[in-house]
Amino acid sequence: MALKHPQRRRLKDGANHKLIAAAAIAAVALIITVPLRAAITTIDQQGQKFSVSSVTIAVGDVIQYQNHDDVTHNIMVIDEQGDATDQGLQKPGEIIAPEFDHPGTYQVRCSIHPRMKMTVVVR
Amino acid sequence: MPALRTLGKFGVQFTLLGVATTLVTLSFARTAQAVPSFAEQTGQPCSACHVGAFGPQLKQAARDFKLYGYINSDNQDHFPPLAAMVQTSFTHTNAPQSGGAAPGFGPNDNFAADQVSLFYAGRITSEIGAFAQITYDGIQHNFTMDNIDIRHAREGTLFGSDIVYGVTVNNSPTVQDLWNSTPAWGFPYSSSGLAPTPAATTLIDGTLAQAVVGAGAYALWNDLVYLELDAYKGLGRDVRNALGVVPVSDSNSYDGLIPYWRAALQHEFGQHYVQFGTYGLQANLYPGGDKTAGTTDRITDTALDANYQWIADADDTTSNVISAHATYIHEKLDLDASQQLVGSNPSNTLSTFRADVSYSIGATYTPSIQYFRTRGSSDAAYWGTANGSPDSEGIVGEIAYVPWGKPDSSVTRLNARLALQYVAYTKFNGTEQDASKNNTVYLNLWVALPWR
Numbered sequence: 001m002a003l004k005h006p007q008r009r010r011l012k013d014g015a016n017h018k019l020i021a022a023a024a025i026a027a028v029a030l031i032i033t034v035p036l037r038a039a040i041t042t043i044d045q046q047g048q049k050f051s052v053s054s055v056t057i058a059v060g061d062v063i064q065y066q067n068h069d070d071v072t073h074n075i076m077v078i079d080e081q082g083d084a085t086d087q088g089l090q091k092p093g094e095i096i097a098p099e100f101d102h103p104g105t106y107q108v109r110c111s112i113h114p115r116m117k118m119t120v121v122v123r
Numbered sequence: 124m125p126a127l128r129t130l131g132k133f134g135v136q137f138t139l140l141g142v143a144t145t146l147v148t149l150s151f152a153r154t155a156q157a158v159p160s161f162a163e164q165t166g167q168p169c170s171a172c173h174v175g176a177f178g179p180q181l182k183q184a185a186r187d188f189k190l191y192g193y194i195n196s197d198n199q200d201h202f203p204p205l206a207a208m209v210q211t212s213f214t215h216t217n218a219p220q221s222g223g224a225a226p227g228f229g230p231n232d233n234f235a236a237d238q239v240s241l242f243y244a245g246r247i248t249s250e251i252g253a254f255a256q257i258t259y260d261g262i263q264h265n266f267t268m269d270n271i272d273i274r275h276a277r278e279g280t281l282f283g284s285d286i287v288y289g290v291t292v293n294n295s296p297t298v299q300d301l302w303n304s305t306p307a308w309g310f311p312y313s314s315s316g317l318a319p320t321p322a323a324t325t326l327i328d329g330t331l332a333q334a335v336v337g338a339g340a341y342a343l344w345n346d347l348v349y350l351e352l353d354a355y356k357g358l359g360r361d362v363r364n365a366l367g368v369v370p371v372s373d374s375n376s377y378d379g380l381i382p383y384w385r386a387a388l389q390h391e392f393g394q395h396y397v398q399f400g401t402y403g404l405q406a407n408l409y410p411g412g413d414k415t416a417g418t419t420d421r422i423t424d425t426a427l428d429a430n431y432q433w434i435a436d437a438d439d440t441t442s443n444v445i446s447a448h449a450t451y452i453h454e455k456l457d458l459d460a461s462q463q464l465v466g467s468n469p470s471n472t473l474s475t476f477r478a479d480v481s482y483s484i485g486a487t488y489t490p491s492i493q494y495f496r497t498r499g500s501s502d503a504a505y506w507g508t509a510n511g512s513p514d515s516e517g518i519v520g521e522i523a524y525v526p527w528g529k530p531d532s533s534v535t536r537l538n539a540r541l542a543l544q545y546v547a548y549t550k551f552n553g554t555e556q557d558a559s560k561n562n563t564v565y566l567n568l569w570v571a572l573p574w575r
Binding site: 046047048068069070071072074086089092111112113114115 | 165166167168171183184187188190191195196197198199287437438439440441530
């Protein structure tokens with residue numbers, strides 16, 4: 001499995017996701033950075049698991065992963081060739097949004113917690 | 124825990140129960156683990172993986188980490204994964220031990236530097252990981268190759284469901300196990316090496332630790348069914364001597380391979396996690412290494428075990444946790460060799476039951492209590508107890524305090540565990556009379572730190 005350079009949209013760097021102000025900033029950032037017609041799917045990371053095991057999106061849609069845990073995650077997006085894109089460390093409270101620019105089936109995993117895995121189908 | 128038979132039954136004979144009991148205490152301190160290099164490699168606080176924010180009681184994340192071969196990481200450079208551990212203690216027993224609790228120690232109220240360990244714990248390559256430990260035993264005053272578990276795992280699909288499968292090379296049956304109900308990682312996680320402990324234990328209950336080397340294959344299917352098969356081979360005396368494994372003289376030699384099996388079912392129900400399983404082994408051994416009988420004893424251990432965990436809030440690694448473990452080990456001893464050598468019964472049985480429960484509060488305070496009981500057929504020539512009974516029974520109570528190892532800890536590269544433990548016997552080596560003389564107060568400070 002080859003590692004690629006990190007490619008992600010980091011929508012917010014915040015230490016405390018529970019703060020309403022931080023959430024508002026994240027929302028504004030999201031509006032600014034995401035194309036207007038793109039659908040947004042939020043996947044929660046809770047209890048060192050993803051909230052869903054699979055999701056289907058269209059090219060250009062956005063998946064935002066929100067870390068509700070009090071520990072760091074490190075999301076990897078693995079394409080059909082087995083090449084992995086390291087999204088970097090995701091601290092508690094952070095939201096990251098990997099880019100899915102091409103149709104295909106992707107595996108999304110946390111390199112730290114092997115139980116955290118899901119499938120993203122991009123059409 | 125080593126059985127009396129391992130410690131020289133044929134050297135001291137069984138009439139010297141006091142001596143034998145003292146010998147048992149010399150190597151009875153349960154090996155304890157805490158590995159900051161795992162925390163460094165994963166970027167996780169201790170509380171993410173360990174109940175009470177200190178090893179070795181595992182949460183699901185730690186079981187996964189071990190299952191996958193100690194290789195998961197935050198993709199930062201942490202090589203080499205080295206760590207260290209120091210344990211110091213104070214031991215008080217209800218009655219002094221004549222002649223001293225161990226060479227160089229007084230009859231009672233002993234302070235000790237129990238052990239200093241160095242670990243290589245983490246990735247060797249991107250696909251192979253290891254937990255390997257070298258220990259200086261401050262009671263026996265020697266270096267020894269301690270626990271080793273080297274693993275490689277892969278993922279696949281079987282019958283439409285995920286499967287994780289791998290191989291392990293290790294030197295102690297159950298050291299590779301994922302659950303805290305089996306002997307190598309069971310409660311109490313640390314105990315005095317200067318207190319008397321019951322003479323009779325089953326073979327799988329630590330007797331083989333570091334005296335064998337083995338390899339096995341394991342698989343977890345559908346996050347539900349776990350199966351494992353291993354085969355061990357006894358190490359020769361020269362090898363054990365070189366590795367610092369003691370005692371070597373008068374210890375058992377093993378004939379042929381020792382098969383070990385493990386099967387378990389596990390499931391998570393929201394906040395609840397349960398596991399039920401079985402494990403066991405069969406060994407042919409020359410008791411005390413004596414081959415003059417021309418035959419061996421055959422020991423068959425069959426065990427059941429169960430685990431339960433309740434986590435108040437899975438998002439919060441410092442939330443309260445109830446954790447319970449239980450195991451029942453039944454041993455059948457066919458004593459063809461011992462019958463000839465020391466006039467033992469042709470066969471014996473020995474059963475051990477242990478059950479413990481702990482409640483971790485904020486990953487800082489963890490009170491625990493355990494009931495333990497060992498019962499077996501009477502055989503004065505074999506067990507060496509005064510009335511021939513191997514029976515012992517009692518309770519262990521403990522309160523542990525761990526100040527750090529949590530996401531908001533002010534100290535991040537160091538962790539410590541201070542535990543006060545009390546062991547109360549209602550029966551000891553076959554008798555209730557004076558059993559309480561062996562009751563033990565054990566105050567233990569355990570410090571773990573990364574090597575760099």
